[in-house]
Amino acid sequence: MINKQKKVIKLVLLVFYTTILQLIPIYLPYASAQQLYGDYPGQIDSLFPTANVSAIEIDYPYTFAAMSADGLSCIDIADPKSCVNLSSIILTGNTIDVALSGRFAYTANGLSGVNIINITDKNSIELINTVYIATQDWQSIEVYGDMLFLLAPESGLYCYDISDPLNPVFCDNYPIQGCSDIEITGLVAYVTSPISGLYSLNISDPYNIALLDHYSESGTDINEIAISGNLLFATYQSGFMHVVGITDSASLLRTDACSLQDSAKDVVVWGNIVFYGCFSTGIHAINISKPFQTDVFDLPIAESGELYPQDLELFDDFLFVADGKNGLRVIELARFQNPFYTDAYTYNNWKYNDIEIEGDFAIVGTDSNGIECIDTTIYHDYIHWYNYSYSDSIYDVEVYGDYVLCSEETGGLRTLDISTGSTFYNEDFISQSGTQCFEIKTQGEKAYVAFGNDGLFIYDLSNPSNLVYLGMWMGSPTDAVRDIALNGDIAYLAYSDYGLIALNITDPVNPGGIESGYSNYDVRTLENIGDFIYFANQTHLSVVIYGSFGFNLVNSIELYETINHIKIHGTYLYVTTDTSFLIYDIMVHETPELLANTTLSAGAEKMEIMKDHIYLAGDSGISYYKIKTTGTDDFDGDSLGFFDEVWGLGTDPALADTDGDGHNDNDDLYPLDGTKWQAAPDKELMFILLPLIGVIFFITLIKALKGKKKPKYMDTNEPKFG
Incomplete structure (x- = not known):
C-alpha cells in the first residue's frame, strides 16, 4: 500500500512540475508586463522623512504642506527633483487641510479653528488671524473664487465670503452628516459622505446653497472623489469605484464601476489614468481611456511599507504625495x-x-x-x-x-x-x-x-x-x-x-x-x-x-x-x-x-x-x-499599452509587429524574434490557471497521503471464517 502511495505522489509531482515548466516561459513575459517597470514611474525626491503630512496644495513653483502637529510648510518645487523647504509655521492643533487664495493660505485645524496665513513672503509665512467656532471640527477646506468652503463631519458644508481675506463672513450651511470630501466645478459643489453618499449642490448663491441631486447607488460609503471633464470618479470605503456622469449635475448617472485594492485615501485623474492611494497597499492606477469600459489594470506604483498616502496632488507630470509616515514624496509619472x-x-x-x-x-x-x-x-x-x-x-x-x-x-x-x-x-x-x-x-x-x-x-x-x-x-x-x-x-x-x-x-x-x-x-x-x-x-x-x-x-x-x-x-x-x-x-x-x-x-x-x-x-x-507617454497609450493598435511594450516585452510601441513576422506583438509569444512564432496565451487565463493548478495539486497530494482507510473489525455473532 505504501508503495502505491509513493507512486501516486511521484505521478502527481511529475504532472505538476511538467505543467509549471511548460507554463513559465509563457507566463513570465506577461506577468512582468502587468507592472510599472524600473524606476519609471518612480520616486525622485522626498522631504520631512519622518513627518505626518496630511494634505498639500500646489501653486507652482510652490507647494504648501499641512504637517499635522507640525503646522504648515512652504516648499519650493520649481525643480520637482530637488524640492526645498523655504519656511514653516507651528499652528494650534493638528493642521489637517490647506487651501490657497492669492496672498493667503487657509488651514483647517479641527476644533482649533481655521487659520489665515500671509504667504506673500515665501521665506517667512506668517499667521494673521484664526476663525474659531467651538462646536465645529473642521476637516476639509476648499477655496472657489471669493468663497471659502469648509466641511465639518458633524454638521456639513459651510460657506464663508472671503472678499475681505482677513475677515471671513459666514454665508450658509448645508447639513450633511459625516461629510468627508469636496470638489467644485462650475457653480456646483460635489460633497461626499460615507454615511449618506454623494451630493451635488448649487452654490451660485452662496447665501442659499441648494440640493441638485443625491447619489447613493450600490451603497452610501463614498469617501473620495475626483473630477475630469464631465465625469466624476467616486471611491467607496468598501473597495470599489464608480464613474459618474455629471453633464447634468441635477441628474447624476453611473456609467461604470470597478474594484479597488482597498479603501482609497485620495484619488486624482492624470490624462487617461486614475491614481488612488491606499494607506495599507500604496498607490495604484486604473486605465479610464474608455470611461464606459473601465480597464482595471490597477498596478501598484509603491507597495505597502513604502508609501502611506493621505493626499495626492498633480502638477504636470509629477505626482506629489502627502505621506502619513514619511513626509512629502514626489513621483515622476511620464517622460517626453x-x-x-x-x-x-x-x-x-x-x-x-x-x-x-x-x-x-x-x-x-x-x-x-x-x-x-x-x-x-x-x-x-x-x-x-x-x-x-x-x-x-x-x-x-x-x-x-x-x-x-x-x-x-x-x-x-x-x-x-x-x-x-x-x-x-x-x-x-x-x-x-x-x-x-x-x-x-x-x-x-x-x-x-x-x-x-x-x-x-x-x-x-x-x-x-x-x-x-x-x-x-x-x-x-x-x-x-x-x-x-x-x-x-x-x-x-x-x-x-x-x-x-x-x-x-x-x-x-x-x-x-x-x-x-x-x-x-x-x-x-x-x-x-x-x-x-x-x-x-x-x-x-x-x-x-x-x-x-x-x-x-x-x-x-x-x-x-x-x-x-x-x-x-x-x-x-x-x-x-x-x-x-x-x-x-x-x-x-x-x-x-x-x-x-x-x-x-x-x-x-x-x-x-x-x-x-x-x-x-x-x-x-x-x-x-x-x-x-501616459502608460496605457496604444500607439500602434496591437492592444498593448506603452508600459507593457517598452518596460515589459521590450517591443516597439510604434510598431504593431516589432519583429516583422506578420503577427502582432500581442499575439506573438516571441515578439522580438522574427524567426520564431507561437500563439501567445490568453494572459487573463494564465493568471487563473496557475493558482488553479496549485490548488488541484495540493488536494490530490493530501488525498494520496491519506491513502485508503482499512475498515475496522467489528465483533459480531456471525461465524468467522478461517
Missing part, C-alpha cells in the same frame, strides 16, 4: 518621447493662425474665414461644428469664460458669445483703424490688447458683451507691439524693432512708470514663468530675468532658423520654427535641456498643448503630435 505625428484636420483647405482648446472643442482663428469651432470629442475624427464667418484674418483667439476674444488683421477686437455650444453670437466690436490687432491676453477681469503701432490697450472684462476702455500705453509710434506676457503688476511687451519692454500696469487707466528695455531686435513672440522671460528674435531663443535691476541675460540659443511661436506649459518650453518643433526642459533656466526636435511636414503659426498632445495651427490646417 520624441513627438510623432498622429493626425491632421482641415475644413475646406482653410488656413489657421491660432488655436485654443476649451473642453471638448477647439476654437480656431482662420486666415480669411473668421472663427471656427471644431468638435474634438472623437479622437482622430474631428468635426467642423460651426463658424462665425467674415473675411478678415484672425491673428489671435483668447477664450474667456463663455466668450472668445478675437484679434483681427485690420485692427479690430471682437467679442463672441460661445455659451450655447451650437453657434457664435457677435457681442461687441472695437475698431482701431489703421493698425493691426496682433495679440490678446487676459488677467483677472481685464484684457490687454496689442494694437500694433498704437501700442497696448487695456479693457474692462466684467461684462464681455460690452468692453469698456480703461487706458493705453503707446510707446513708440513707429514700432509695433507684437506680443504680451503678464506677471502680476508687470506687462512684458514684444516690439518689432525696439525689443523687449517691461511696463507697470498697476493703474490700468494710466499704465507706465517702468519702461525698462532689452535688446534692439525684432521680438515676435515671448512667454514668461514668473520673472523669467523667454523670447524669440528671428533665429535666437533667449531667456532673461527681470527685477529691480532691469533685465539680465540668463542664456541664449541659436536655432539657425526663424522662430514662429513659443509657449510655456508647466516646466517645459515648446518652440515652433518654419521646419521644426522643439521641446525644452526649463526647470533650470540657465541651462534649458533639449528633449525633442521633430521635423514638421508643414509650418506652424501657433500652438496649443492639451494633455499628451500638441496642436499646431498653420497653412495646412491643424496637425496633432503625440508628445508624452
